[in-house]
Structures are given as structure tokens and as C-alpha cells.
Amino acid sequence: MTRARYTQVSLDSTSYYHCICRCVRRAFLCGKDHYSGQDYEHRRQWVVDRLSVLAEIFAIDLCAYAVMSNHYHLVVRIHQQKALSWSNREVAERWMQLFSGTLIVKRWLKGKTSEAESLKAEEIVSQWRERLYDLGWFMKCLNEYLARKANEEDCCKGRFWESRYKCQALLDEQAVLQCMAYVDLNPVRADMAATPEESDYTSVQQRALKTQGNPEQSRQPKLLALVDAETINSEDEDTICRFRLMDYLELVDGTGRAIRDDKRGAISAQAASVLDRLGIDEKIWLAQMRPRKRRQPVALGTLNKLKEYAEMTGRKWISGQSLVGW
Template identity: 35%
Template structure:
């Protein structure tokens, strides 16, 4: 089946959540431990995390979760055109110049733009409008991230050509159940791949960052801006009593302070641990008898949930969600229906 153009799925003027995946060429182990050459490229995951922090601070895109493995990476991104709409033209120009700087310091870090550099964008309404759209675009985030990692890795290996396969894969998330399954799928990737036994040992993942922040905060009261997960979107969203609107970040380390799941971080971590014990039977510890309350509220039994989490990448292609949420949707330009695979329909039909 022909893949739809990104513009058919994502409207630049609407808030949208996307699960993205980029794989290295021929799925070679170019970002981790390569068993064939004996080389280790784990330091490249640190490059990516540095870029994620920098992008989260300057793009109008929320980083909900990520996991970096040896030959691919998963991100969950939420576009925020409502946040970029609150920025002045000068702020739009400044942020873009921090992402694509004209000048860098001796360590390669971007230098703050000068007034003439800011005016070169802010003073041109057409250019400024285009940059404003780019700042809330998943495509531009992924384009610049993959490009910079590829250039640096090729320079290190004294190679040329592609580092990542073709274009990145993106799936639009359209309901709460699929978002929760996607978040668990991404955070549990190292455990599913037998690269880690516990959430705490899942290196280069968003869940490890969140756990490290909790652990550090127990012994020392750490300011929000200095937490290990300060660049990540908070897990919890309270739609009844929480703040409405853009919720622009107070720390400046991320786009906004708006969460994405109707549950506490503690409940989310417990749900991940419960799920890990189901999909990785050899994992030590006692498995609770009952499924987590959030799954009961969503009408998902344990078997269905574990298959959704284990096979999320295969179950959903262009759009992920319950059939009743996906079927009414149409592509933005050609108005075609989105395809939902049969197994996904069968699994989610059980909750009707």
C-alpha cells in the first residue's frame, strides 16, 4: 500500500500527536553495541539526547517520550501550533536561530543571535510565517535531528551516504487508549528487546529519566529546570481542574507544561512495571493479580493490552486508534479513508 504524504495526515494548524521511528541503514548497529565489528557506538545515543534537549527547549513541539536502541529510535511528539502562536516574531526568529545558528562557540554550541540576525527573519512577514510553521512541525524536528546525527556519525566513521533509512515512519495517535499503548510500547522497548531487565536499567529512555528525577528529588529538592526529565512533557494532565490553554513552560526547558495522560506518574510507572512482567515472563518479582485501574476504565483486558503494547509498531501504520475514532477521519487533501489493520480492529473491537 502506498504511504500517504505527511501533509495528508498532519494539519500544521492542529495539535497532533505522532509516534515516529527512524532506523539506521540496513538496520546495522550504528547506535549501540555492534556484535559483528566489536565496536560500541553508545555515545551516539548521548548525541541524540543532547539534540532532544535542545530541540525541546526551542521547538513548539512537546516531547512525550523516547527510546534509543542500537539500530533505531522511537519518539512521541505533540505539535503545539497554539504555543508558537503566543510567540512574537522576534521570539520566533530567536528560537530558529538557536536551532539553526549562524555562529557557534568553540564547543560547537549555538551563540545567541544578534539583532541584525533576528531582524533578517522577524522583519520579513513571509519568512517569519514559514519559520513559525516549521517550529511546530514534526517533519522539521525529525529532518534536522536525523541530518545532524548522520553528518556527525559519517564524519566520525569517515564515511558518506545515508545513515538512516529513507524517510522516518510516523503514526498519528488519535485517542487515549492508543496513546497509552504507544507510550508503554516506547518506554518498554529495551525490556522487550532484552537489553534491560527493569525500567531503571532501560538506558536512554524517557522512563529512565523520569525515574532518575524521582530518585534524585527524594534526597534533594531539585528545581524543576534542573531535573533530569525537565525537557520532557509531564505525564499527568488534569482536564477538569488543570490549567487550560497553551500552558507555556515556566522553566523554559520545554515547549509547555501540559501533560498527556489522565493518570499520575506513579500510576504510569506501576502500569509499565505490570506490563513488563506480562510481556517478559522471566522478569523477577510478583505479578499483581488484577490489571491496572486505567486499563479497566479503558475497557482493555490484560491479554489485549499486552498485545497492543508488544505489537504496536506492526498493528498501526498511518493512524492509531479505536475503529470508531479512525473510521470517520479522512486524509486532508484527497479525503481518503485511513487504513486500520484487521488485527487492530479485532483487538479494539473487544472493548465495544
């Protein structure tokens, strides 16, 4: 039975999640539609632009993304403590960048409310605070915006997305890195790009350009950092699993070579060394990185982590336990 998405999010289990959303009626989110002959390549930038806006407003950090022809992938981290640290005023101002807000909150911001009205305004703001670290609201603000924009361009009404977004919990560091690499390698696997750094509208290209000294474009979303020269000496710097950027780029490159050449285990020496340091079995890693025809498991991680997640989310079983090899 289909479960509500919020039941798949357990912040006690993990703050990292993989989200996938696919277009309906063979519609193309971007690229050239071979059925109609129309080119929707410009829509890729819509996704990136919207992610840039939402990443600045929500307490949800973007770890990886890939915008494909008729679907997109995101790996995000929900940063609950950041949202709880914001003042009521900051929460209201952030929320009202996306929505008009209520009259009572607008009056409260101007200091024109009575004591009772102020309490009511603060109650409303408290609800907004919870929504600013809610994955469902983040995806709603992304998908509704894109659907309306696409339908307006196509001069049509109705559903644009195939279904609700798919959500997968990433329960440990290895699952996070595995899923990020899987997302970043989507264009390579689809033969849309020869190398990860040539994969347009992906986080790996954005990270690779940064290592080459190219200034970040203003229209790119802010990514949660990996450890590099700017963060290595900063204890307070927030990074993904304290993992080195160059190790991650080598990992993605080596895994991409193995998948494209269809040589299971034939991974580059640099990436293999990263796998050894992480204690990850090379064959299992490559097997999990291959395209999947079956249903995506709702969570990835070690067997113990999967059992804990099942208990936290009221499940008796988590599919995908047979993939666990570390």
C-alpha cells in the same frame, strides 16, 4: 503507494504522533556492532542531547523516547497554539539557534530595515513559525544532525538512515498511553534491561528517577509532564491526558512483566486496576504491546477516530482496524 509524511499529520484529528527511524546498512546508532566489533554506545547521548535542544526550540513536546541499538522511537505532541502565541522576535530568535537566518531578518531584529524590508522580514518569520510546529522539520533537524555526526566519525559519506521516518497518528488518550508504554518497554523486550527503570536512555527511566528524588540531569530532554505532586493542584499545568505519573509507571511495569514472561493476561494487580479504570480490555492491550513483524498501522485509536482520521487525510481505509477492541 508511499505518502508524504505531512499528509499523515492532521492536527484536526490529533496532536500526538509516534515516530520511528532506523539506520541503514546494518549500521549501529549506538551499542556494540557485532559485525564490526566497534562500540558506539556513546552515540546514545548524541540523540538525547539533540532532543534536549530541539524540545526547547520547537513547539513540539516530547512525551516518550527510547534509543535502541539501530533505531529510536519518539512520541511527541505538536503544540500549535504555543507557536502561534510567540512574538515574531521570539520565533526569529528560536529559528536562528538552529540556522544562520537571512540577512534581512538579522537587520530587522536590529531595527535597521525600511517598512518594505520589515514586511518581507515578517513574511520570512511567518514561514519559520509554521516550521517550528512542523513534525517534518523537527525530524529533519534531528536526523540530519545525527547522520552528519555519525558519518564524520565513521569517515564516510552516504545515507545513514534506512528511509524517511515512520509516522503513526495517535487518535485518543488510550492510543497515546499504549504507544508510550510500547516505546518505554523497548529495551525490556529486547532483553537490554531487566526493568523499565533500568532501561538507559528512555523516558520511563527519566520519569522514574524523578519520583525517587534524583535531580534531573541537565543533558536530559524536557518531557511533557504526567500528573504528579507538582502538577496535581495546578489547573493550568500542561500534562499528558491529565494521567497520573504513578499510574503510568505501574502500567508500564505490569505490562513489561506480562510481555517478558510471555503470559498473555498475567498482568500485575496494580497495572490491571489502571486498565480497569481506563476501560481497556486487558488481553487486547497485551496483544497490541507485543513486537510486530508486520507493517505499523499509520494511526491508532477507536474505530470512529480512525474513520475521522482517514477522512481528514484523504484516505478510504486505515490499516489496523482489526486491532481495535475498545
